[in-house]
Structure formats: C-alpha cells, structure tokens
Amino acid sequence: MLWSRAFIPTLRETPAEAEVVSHQMLLRAGYIRQLGAGIYNYLFLAQRSLLKIQQIIREEMDAIGAQEFHLAALNPAEVWQESGRYEVMGDNLFRLKDRYGRPLCLGMTHEEVMTFIARGELRSYKQLPQIWYQIQTKFRDEPRPKSGLLRVRQFLMKDSYSFDLGPAGLDASYEKHRIAYCRIFDRCGLEYVAVEAHSGAMGGSQSQEFMVATDAGEDYVVLCRQTGYAANLEKAVSRPAPPASPDPDGDLALELVHTPDQKSIEEVARFLSLPQTSLIKTLCLIADSRPVVALLRGDHQLSETKFQSAAGCQEFRPAHPEEIRALFGAAAGSLGPVGLQGVRILVDEALRGRSNMVCGANKDDYHLKNVTPEEDFQGEWHDLRQVAPGDTELETGAPLEIIKCVEIGHIFKLGYKYSHAMGLNVLDQNGVETPVIMGSYGIGVERVLCAAVELFSDQDGMALPVSIAPFEVVLTPVKITDASLREAAERLYAELQAAGVDVLYDDRDLSPGVKFKDADLIGIPFRVNIGRKLSEGKLELVNRRTREVTEIPAGDAVAAIRGAIERARPQARH
Numbered sequence: 001m002l003w004s005r006a007f008i009p010t011l012r013e014t015p016a017e018a019e020v021v022s023h024q025m026l027l028r029a030g031y032i033r034q035l036g037a038g039i040y041n042y043l044f045l046a047q048r049s050l051l052k053i054q055q056i057i058r059e060e061m062d063a064i065g066a067q068e069f070h071l072a073a074l075n076p077a078e079v080w081q082e083s084g085r086y087e088v089m090g091d092n093l094f095r096l097k098d099r100y101g102r103p104l105c106l107g108m109t110h111e112e113v114m115t116f117i118a119r120g121e122l123r124s125y126k127q128l129p130q131i132w133y134q135i136q137t138k139f140r141d142e143p144r145p146k147s148g149l150l151r152v153r154q155f156l157m158k159d160s161y162s163f164d165l166g167p168a169g170l171d172a173s174y175e176k177h178r179i180a181y182c183r184i185f186d187r188c189g190l191e192y193v194a195v196e197a198h199s200g201a202m203g204g205s206q207s208q209e210f211m212v213a214t215d216a217g218e219d220y221v222v223l224c225r226q227t228g229y230a231a232n233l234e235k236a237v238s239r240p241a242p243p244a245s246p247d248p249d250g251d252l253a254l255e256l257v258h259t260p261d262q263k264s265i266e267e268v269a270r271f272l273s274l275p276q277t278s279l280i281k282t283l284c285l286i287a288d289s290r291p292v293v294a295l296l297r298g299d300h301q302l303s304e305t306k307f308q309s310a311a312g313c314q315e316f317r318p319a320h321p322e323e324i325r326a327l328f329g330a331a332a333g334s335l336g337p338v339g340l341q342g343v344r345i346l347v348d349e350a351l352r353g354r355s356n357m358v359c360g361a362n363k364d365d366y367h368l369k370n371v372t373p374e375e376d377f378q379g380e381w382h383d384l385r386q387v388a389p390g391d392t393e394l395e396t397g398a399p400l401e402i403i404k405c406v407e408i409g410h411i412f413k414l415g416y417k418y419s420h421a422m423g424l425n426v427l428d429q430n431g432v433e434t435p436v437i438m439g440s441y442g443i444g445v446e447r448v449l450c451a452a453v454e455l456f457s458d459q460d461g462m463a464l465p466v467s468i469a470p471f472e473v474v475l476t477p478v479k480i481t482d483a484s485l486r487e488a489a490e491r492l493y494a495e496l497q498a499a500g501v502d503v504l505y506d507d508r509d510l511s512p513g514v515k516f517k518d519a520d521l522i523g524i525p526f527r528v529n530i531g532r533k534l535s536e537g538k539l540e541l542v543n544r545r546t547r548e549v550t551e552i553p554a555g556d557a558v559a560a561i562r563g564a565i566e567r568a569r570p571q572a573r574h
Contacts, residue, residue: 001471003506007044009033010518020216022450023148025462029522038145038153045522046449048470050156053188053448054135056467057158060184064176066131066160071113073137077103079112083421088314094139106139111440114161115418118436125165125428128436129173133160135445147216149446150406156445163436165428170413170437174206177411177441181210182574185408188448189465189570191455192408195221196231198305210409214454217406222387226398233386234305238400240297240350241390244275248356252370254338260365263333265298268367272358275299280351280359280371282335284324287313291327293379295337295347297354300385310346310382328362336360337377338368345379352381406454408447414438453523456545462523463545466568471504473561474524478512478531488554489530492539495558501565520544526564528557543568 009030017034018024026032031046042050058068077095080086086093086105094106107113114132122128138157145151162173178194185192190212197209209232211221222236223229231237262271269276279298284291285307292311294302308316321332327343328335336359337345351357355372371377391400418424419435428434449468456463466472473496477489489505496503504524506515512531519527529540539557541550541564552560 001504003474003504004508006504008518008522009043010521018148020147020150020454021214021457022150022216022453025453025457025521025523026148026450029462031522032149038142038151040149040152040154045470049449049464049468050445052468052470053445054156054158056187057135057184057443057445060180060187061131061133061158061160064131064180066133069114069132069134070136071107071110071117071134073107073139075105075107075113077105079116080105083112083115083418085112091143092140094141107136108138108140109157109440109442110134110136110159111161111414111418111438112422115422115424115438118163119422119424122163122424122426122436125426125434128163128165128426129169130163131160131173131176132163133158133441147218149450150216151218152446158443158445160441162439162441163424164438165426165434166437170415170439173439174411174413177439178208179574181409181411181441181443183572184443185210185448186572186574187570188452188468189456190408190448190451192451193221193223193230193405196235197410198232198235206413208411209407211405212408212451212455213403213405214451215404216450216454217404219405219407221403221405223401223403224393224396224398225401227393227396229393229400233402234303236387236400237383237394238387238391239394239397240300240385241388241392243277243297243354245278247278247354248370250356252356254371254376255369256361256363257367257369258365259334259367262365262367263331268358269298272367272369274358278357280336280357280373282337282360284319284327284332284335285311285316286319286323287311287316291319291323291343292316293335293337293340293343293345294384295345295351295373295379296385297348297350300348300350300388302384303386306382306384307346310380310384311344328360330360330362330364334360334362334364334366336362336368336371337379338362338371340377345377346382346384347373347379348384349381350385406447406451407444408451409443410441412440414440456523460517461521464523464525465570466525466565467570469523469525471524472502472565473526473528474504474506474519475528475530476506476512476515476519478515478529480507480509485530485534488534492528492530492554492557496561499558499562501558501562525568526561528561 011028014024015027032040096104135158164170192212194208197207220233262268276298281296281298283294351373356370359371361368416435424436425433477485493505525544527542537554538551541552
C-alpha cells in the first residue's frame with residue numbers, strides 16, 4: 001500500500017476527550033473516529049488490525065473443530081423471554097418494536113439464538129458434540145460508555161457455544177476452548193492471566209476470565225505470584241489480614257455508648273479511638289424482595305457476587321431509608337445485629353472468633369461496645385468480603401496482589417440453564433430424551449487490540465505485535481525526490497509484496513522527521529530507512545519496540561526483513 005493513497009488521518013495532539021492510553025493512541029494514529037457516545041467507526045488501519053485478530057481467532061477455533069455461523073443481530077423478544085434474560089438484562093438490552101408493534105431486541109450475545117437453532121435441529125446424541133461460533137457485531141446499551149473501545153455500545157465479539165450429552169463432554173469442550181484461547185492471546189502477543197470468575201447473568205457452574213493488566217481496566221484481579229493463584233476480585237478468597245489491634249480480653253458486658261452524628265465506620269472508629277477492624281459493619285439489602293442483613297469487619301467491603309451466592313437470590317439492592325427504619329428502628333448509621341428479630345443475618349467468616357467488638361445499637365446516635373459474635377447474636381456464616389490489601393493466600397499464607405485489568409475473553413460452563421428453559425433435548429443411547437449440556441465462550445475483538453495498545457505504547461505512539469499490526473513493515477525513503485532512493489524503494493516494495501510481506505510504502509514528499517514520527521505513531525513493528533548508506537549497499541532496519549537499528553545489505557534486504565518479522569512474530573505457548 002502506498003502511504004500517499006492511504007487514508008491515515010494522524011493527529012499531533014491528544015484529543016481532550018481521550019483519557020486512557022489506547023483511546024488516545026487509536027485516535028492519534030487515525031485508527032478510529034467517534035460517531036456517538038460509545039459508537040465508533042473503524043478506519044483503514046483499525047480494520048486491518050481487527051481482521052488479523054479475527055483471522056487468528058478463526059484459525060484456532062477451526063483447529064478445535066468449531067464451525068463458523070453468522071447469526072441475526074435483530075432478535076424477536078420472545079426468544080429472550082424463553083430464557084428469562086429479557087427481564088434480567090434490564091436496560092442493557094437494546095429494545096425496539098417493528099411496524100406492527102412486535103417487540104424486538106439487538107443481540108448482546110447469542111445463547112438464546114444458538115439454543116433455538118440447536119432445539120430445532122439436534123435430535124440424537126449421535127449429532128453431539130457440536131461447537132458453533134461466530135464473529136459478529138453485538139450491542140449493549142451501556143449507561144456510561146467510556147475508555148474508547150473498552151466500554152462501548154456496539155462491538156465485535158467472537159462467541160462460541162458447545163453442545164454435549166453430559167458433564168464429561170462439557171469438560172472436554174471447555175478445556176478445548178481454554179487452550180484455544182491461550183493460543184489466540186499468545187499469537188496476538190498479549191501478556192495475560194486466566195482467572196476464576198463469576199458467571200453472572202450468563203449462568204452456569206464455572207467460568208474463567210482472561211485478563212490483561214492495565215490501569216485502563218475496570219476489573220480487579222487477585223494474584224499470588226508464589227502459588228499461581230488468580231481470581232477476579234469478586235470471586236477471590238483469601239486469609240484476611242489480622243485486626244489492627246487485639247480484641248479486649250474477658251467476657252465484658254454490653255455497653256451502650258452515645259455517638260452523636262457519627263454515622264460511617266470511619267467516623268465511629270475515630271470517635272471511639274478504635275481501629276476500623278474492631279467494628280462490625282452492618283448492611284441491609286433487599287434480596288428478591290426480602291430483607292437480608294450482611295455483617296462484615298469494619299474495614300472490609302462486601303463482594304456482591306459472594307452475597308448473591310450466599311443469599312441465593314436472583315437480584316438484590318440496598319434497602320431504602322424507610323425500609324431500614326421499619327426493620328431496625330434506627331437510621332443507617334446506627335445499625336447492628338444485637339436483638340434483631342425476624343430477618344436473615346449473614347455473617348462474614350472474618351468475624352469468626354472475634355470478641356468485644358463495636359456495632360450499631362439500633363438506636364439513633366448510639367453504638368454497642370463489647371459485642372461478641374455467636375454470643376450476642378446468631379447468623380449464617382459465609383465468605384462475603386472482597387479480598388483486601390494485606391490479605392494472604394488462603395491455603396499457604398503467601399502474599400496476594402490486587403491489580404487492575406481489562407477483560408479480553410470469558411469462558412463459561414453454562415450447564416443446563418438454557419436447555420431446561422428452552423427445551424433443548426436429544427435422545428440418548430437408550431432412546432431416553434435427555435437435556436443437552438452447554439458452554440459459552442466469548443472474546444472481545446476490539447479489546448484485544450486495545451489491550452495490545454495499552455501494553456505496547458510509548459510517548460511516540462504504538463509498538464504493536466507483528467501478528468496484529470496493520471502492516472509488518474514500512475519502507476521510508478528519506479528523500480522521495482531522489483531518483484536513486486525512490487527507485488530502490490520501489491524495487492524493494494515490489495520484492496516484498498511478491499514475498500508475501502505486508503508492507504506500507506511511505507512515498508510522501510515529506511521530511512524524514514515527519515515520516516519517522518508518523519511511522520512510530522501508527523504502530524508498524526519494523527521500518528526500513530532508505531537513505532545515504534544506499535551508496536554503500538546498505539539499508540537501516542529499525543525495530544519499533546526496541547529502537548534497535550540494524551544495517552542490512554540492500555541486495556539481501558527481503559530475506560533480512562522476513563527473518564526479522566518471523567523472529568518477532570508471537571508464538572503460541574500452549
């Protein structure tokens with residue numbers, strides 16, 4: 001491709017609306033332009049990179065026997081109503097009506113549609129297993145689109161679905177996908193970690209997320225570098241850091257203390273000259289229309305995922321002030337479990353064995369001292385908290401880290417959720433009608449590109465992996481009006497094209513500095529400078545990521561360039 005004919009609208013200044021590195025770089029490099037909130041157009045360079053990512057995905061999915069489909073993005077509402085997710089997805093699901101008033105929605109994922117197809121076509125166990133996939137545009141009505149392509153309303157997703165006769169078959173399909181995903185992300189040149197995760201509205205018994213560490217991410221991952229433990233913050237378990245000070249000794253009597261206008265844990269702890277670890281945090285939530293109280297150590301935060309699992313509810317929300325007053329007889333800043341009747345109480349395991357703590361007295365502006373769990377109140381014991389800084393690995397006591405990440409892929413063991421809801425059954429070996437067990441597996445295509453930009457950028461631009469860069473090499477004659485340089489560049493350009501090298505030829509009549517800056521910005525892994533050393537039979541090969549400059553013989557340039565590209569190409573490690 002000739003640069004003079006390509007549409008590459010680079011920007012010298014960083015747009016003010018771009019906050020994260022990937023958004024800044026993709027705008028400056030002319031990859032994307034915004035159409036609306038969370039809606040982007042992908043220009044020439046972005047499309048080339050995204051197509052390369054998709055090709056890697058296709059190759060690895062095809063290698064595990066998956067078959068590519070392309071499903072309708074516009075879905076009848078009744079298909080989603082069958083699974084129950086039409087209501088569960090709430091405002092995230094784009095909803096519309098046709099001219100006859102029939103409700104429709106735009107697909108944000110395709111479990112329902114794939115199950116609909118399978119229900120109509122699969123009759124016997126002999127047709128199983130099946131793995132079907134697609135790479136397609138998806139839609140999600142994000143309330144707060146941000147971070148460029150990381151949180152958008154329209155996006156590209158590879159979603160695949162496995163259909164098996166029993167749990168052993170699902171285990172095999174799940175493992176195939178796990179290995180395929182590792183190979184995909186390896187080949188895309190990403191540094192990632194696979195972590196235990198919560199299935200959420202997708203349902204199912206097990207899931208893993210593939211995460212890339214970056215400050216642009218919205219997820220947190222808990223890691224133990226000594227043991228290899230890794231889990232999403234909402235799913236992770238740990239050994240809590242010890243309390244900041246030991247509990248007072250002895251069987252002390254309950255003591256009512258006046259705490260005027262002290263409502264938060266921080267305020268009460270400061271007022272009583274105690275660490276937050278000596279307080280019991282009391283939260284009131286409405287789980288499936290019923291009040292449930294969650295108790296945590298004062299410095300800990302509730303894991304919504306763990307609470308939902310412990311409460312066994314489909315949905316929950318914080319109780320409203322009037323609901324709290326009716327249940328406790330006090331406002332939110334003075335709540336506690338002592339004397340509480342007629343409500344389910346869930347107690348976090350970090351409170352087990354504690355004594356003589358402080359909690360609200362269920363009386364405005366008062367707290368109780370010397371409260372001991374299991375003596376002064378009873379409840380159900382669960383792991384309810386998020387892992388916190390200073391916690392250690394549950395089994396070994398090894399230190400844990402909490403890092404910010406972006407999710408690039410997610411695999412789920414759906415189980416029988418959609419089969420039961422939508423009537424997907426086949427005849428087994430004995431002629432008995434049996435539900436099909438399913439898995440679901442997704443990759444955010446744009447997120448792979450964004451993650452690469454986040455990982456491999458500097459002050460001058462991007463340094464994309466050679467496997468997903470829009471071009472592998474850019475040819476840069478330092479003076480296009482010099483006939484000898486131009487002729488050498490054109491000859492090498494033709495030879496590289498013939499050799500199958502993905503090459504961009506910068507034939508613009510601009511200064512070398514401008515050309516070099518543009519090349520650095522748009523992320524091409526290698527640059528060949530054709531300049532003053534041509535008279536000596538030499539060219540300069542510049543590695544964008546390392547900045548290493550290597551002199552190569554002009555007569556053997558194609559072989560040298562191809563060799564550098566192949567040495568830099570990321571390889572699958574799995």
